[in-house]
Amino acid sequence: MSIRDVAAAADVSYQTVSRVINGHPSVRTATRERVLATIEELGFRRSVTAHALASGRSRSVTVLTANTTHYGYATILQGIEEAARGASYALGIGVLETADERSVRAEIRRAADTGGGLIVIAYDPAGVRALRAVPAGLPVVGVVETPASPPGADRPWVWTDDRAAAHEATRHLLALGHETVHYVPIPSSTSGTAPRTAGWRAALRSAGAPEPRRVQGGWGPAAGHAAGRRLAADPAVTAILCGNDDLALGVIRALHEAGRAVPGEVSVAGFDDAPGSAYLTSSLTSVRLDFAGLGRAAFALLHGVVEQAAPITPHPVSVPELVVRESSGPPPDAP
Amino acid sequence: MSIRDVAAAADVSYQTVSRVINGHPSVRTATRERVLATIEELGFRRSVTAHALASGRSRSVTVLTANTTHYGYATILQGIEEAARGASYALGIGVLETADERSVRAEIRRAADTGGGLIVIAYDPAGVRALRAVPAGLPVVGVVETPASPPGADRPWVWTDDRAAAHEATRHLLALGHETVHYVPIPSSTSGTAPRTAGWRAALRSAGAPEPRRVQGGWGPAAGHAAGRRLAADPAVTAILCGNDDLALGVIRALHEAGRAVPGEVSVAGFDDAPGSAYLTSSLTSVRLDFAGLGRAAFALLHGVVEQAAPITPHPVSVPELVVRESSGPPPDAP
DNA sequence: CTGAAAGCGCTTACAG
């Protein structure tokens, strides 16, 4: 069924039907209502394909991401979907399987083929590379780590201030009396210093705490476990900050296996406040980041870019909040 | 840039370009190569929109699901994405916010508007309702719980045998010497008996174990925690099977708070084998389900339906595997 | 093996 069928049934030309479904003002009220009634009656739905081809606009957004299952990524996706659905935008997903330049470009092409806007999650090398490689002219929004310097208005980016969050978590542990805080990082997205690392380091420095040797990190509990084993072997370690809650899970497990009590002997704090973290034994002190809000903000920004409505300002979306639970406490030798 | 530009540059008609990009056989090799070279040189990409409009086919699939972040859902999604990308299909997502009939139908319409196939994850009332409400003629594949009876060939469904999995997990606990096994269910998707519940019950029955009173379940750790508190209060409880690992997390936490040791006093087993489960303290005995494989199978089936190639047979995708870890052991009074 | 015509279902100026 096409607008011609509707036109015939409503006894108008198909252009008038087009005007009605596009909310064009210059249609007599009586005509509009007749057409609307006919559309309802016939169950007509405009072909999004034909609309996209004829108009050159597509009301769709594709998310480019290296991962769809990790808590942060999945929740950003959820926020984007929510906002997209609210705006009647179709949502597509393209996964960046590797950070390889060729395959990243291939994924961008595939995403661009859909004709809609792009949201790139740039938390890892693949995402960072993708965000850089998007050709000019394509509407794109980046979900990024805290930038080192404020990005220009030509960079529609959103982020949560994870540098400040790492700073706060580190300060929390130091304030409990720990001499210093070890850090198990998530993989850095670029060659520079990751914001979480930077925040942790800054907090140590301003407290005059010595900066411990770097630890090898990762994304999941297995990496946390490996890091935890090494840290557990060092009796001087009394406080560990982890780049995410999955790492913290593995670290706590390793400490437990080594017979070191949490938080009695070692305090642990995570990052993200994943849904399970409050139910771990011991429940995990963590920094809550509003990933869903971040996703919604990313879509809102893209929507602004595409419809050229609002002026675009890159901005942090929310202030992360430290949630103190059982896993952090004073060091063993505290008074 | 269109096929006309390519045609002009290659000095052929645009129909010939169309033939070349569609792999039509009747093109002279020399012509084909010239056109291909021109396409490469100009960086031409066929408009998917125009292709879809003209051909009526769209090489895309939309996943309809009530959730995108829970481990099972997210991993199925990941499997579908992988397979779709491999087949050069675009992947869309539509979330069923409520199980309300009106909004479910609205989501189906939105998904159908894209012109591609549908995969519906029917693990919950919203998904089940959506799968039922898809109008005939639309290519659709269902990812379902183990069906009570084998579905007909007109129902392209995939599933893992979670009934057998629940049976096996229950038998494992009984074999350790427990008198019976309590079950904390995930919400059932329909009014009938859920397959996990059925498998658990069948195992109890065939072992002659008494069936305990039903426990209120849910999806997340909070629900597990609530259920766990109630179960912890009953000293007769020595073994608990949970409908997923998140529930188990909450249950273990509640047992811990009540001072009941796992597995010393109470054994706990989960379902899904989520990535963190092996790193919990105690590490969780769980049933591993191949959700990614399920997603890939769902896409393969849809691909078959859309291209009308393979004959469609609904089928279970893989055999779940029980992973025994620390959280399950003999009951306290065992010899 | 290759070209000319019609059409997919819309939108976008252009008339009136």
Place this chain on the structure above:
DNA sequence: CTGAAAGCGCTTACAG
């Protein structure tokens, strides 16, 4: 306020 024409970039028969 409403209609007739051209076009978006392809595909699908139909000729030759």
